[in-house]
Amino acid sequence: MNIVFNHATVRERADMLTFLRLCSERGLHTVSIWGDEIAKVGEKDALSVLQDSGMTVSGYNRVGPLNACSYDSVEAELERAARFEADHVFLFTGGLRDNEKNLGSARRRIEDTIGKVLDSARKIGVKLAIEPLHPMVTGDRSVISTLSHANSICEALGPGIGVVVDVYHCWWDERLQAEIARAGDAGRLFGFHVNDWLIPTRHVLTDRGMMGDGIIDLRGIHSMMRRAGYDGAVEVEIFSTDWWARDPAEVMDIAIDRCVDLFSVD
Ligand code: ZN
Numbered sequence: 001m002n003i004v005f006n007h008a009t010v011r012e013r014a015d016m017l018t019f020l021r022l023c024s025e026r027g028l029h030t031v032s033i034w035g036d037e038i039a040k041v042g043e044k045d046a047l048s049v050l051q052d053s054g055m056t057v058s059g060y061n062r063v064g065p066l067n068a069c070s071y072d073s074v075e076a077e078l079e080r081a082a083r084f085e086a087d088h089v090f091l092f093t094g095g096l097r098d099n100e101k102n103l104g105s106a107r108r109r110i111e112d113t114i115g116k117v118l119d120s121a122r123k124i125g126v127k128l129a130i131e132p133l134h135p136m137v138t139g140d141r142s143v144i145s146t147l148s149h150a151n152s153i154c155e156a157l158g159p160g161i162g163v164v165v166d167v168y169h170c171w172w173d174e175r176l177q178a179e180i181a182r183a184g185d186a187g188r189l190f191g192f193h194v195n196d197w198l199i200p201t202r203h204v205l206t207d208r209g210m211m212g213d214g215i216i217d218l219r220g221i222h223s224m225m226r227r228a229g230y231d232g233a234v235e236v237e238i239f240s241t242d243w244w245a246r247d248p249a250e251v252m253d254i255a256i257d258r259c260v261d262l263f264s265v266d
Pocket of ligand 1 (some may be wrong): 166193237263
């Protein structure tokens with residue numbers, strides 16, 4: 001099945017080992033995982049359950065925040081992602097530093113840092129993914145807010161780095177189609193995250209919707225991805241206190257039904 005679950009979707013009631021079992025029971029081939037969730041269950045057990053399941057890792061979350069963490073911790077995460085044979089590792093830039101007001105210089109600093117992280121990632125043998133986050137969280141979570149900016153960074157840096165398109169973060173962008181095509185032309189589309197934007201949204205981090213419950217043109221954006229040459233998985237990533245409170249198996253089954261209906265994936 002060409003659907004991937006990001007563990008964050010069910011993390012409140014399913015630890016990583018439970019999550020892997022739930023994915024395997026549903027015939028899924030790939031998963032997206034988190035370093036902090038690996039640490040909770042122990043890397044040895046996480047790796048052996050993963051290997052026994054025959055599933056592979058799509059996205060590994062994450063390195064960063066790049067504006068605050070030590071370089072040793074960045075390399076440690078990259079090495080752990082390599083041990084899990086992740087397809088790509090997310091870069092979490094973080095927002096502005098304390099009392100920082102110059103967004104331009106913060107962005108230049110992060111661009112330089114990403115260049116250094118890429119040097120390490122190439123040596124370790126993992127690919128990096130930039131996932132632009134919604135402009136509402138520029139101040140505290142990501143100074144990279146648009147696919148346009150992410151594409152430009154990738155172009156400047158060369159191979160080994162690409163972009164992930166998350167509908168929640170990008171749906172509003174009038175350049176969305178053009179920037180997806182630009183990334184596709186460069187062979188740089190590493191992933192496609194789905195969820196939905198609810199009206200009203202009560203909390204920008206923890207009130208994402210299930211696909212189909214909000215206002216995003218999910219079929220339209222999926223078509224843009226396909227037209228740009230993306231033939232990878234649809235990744236379900238829902239950060240939501242409502243869905244976290246529900247039975248993880250039920251949440252996953254609902255999400256799979258929605259994906260089959262919206263994206264004709266099987
Ligand atoms: Zn995402």
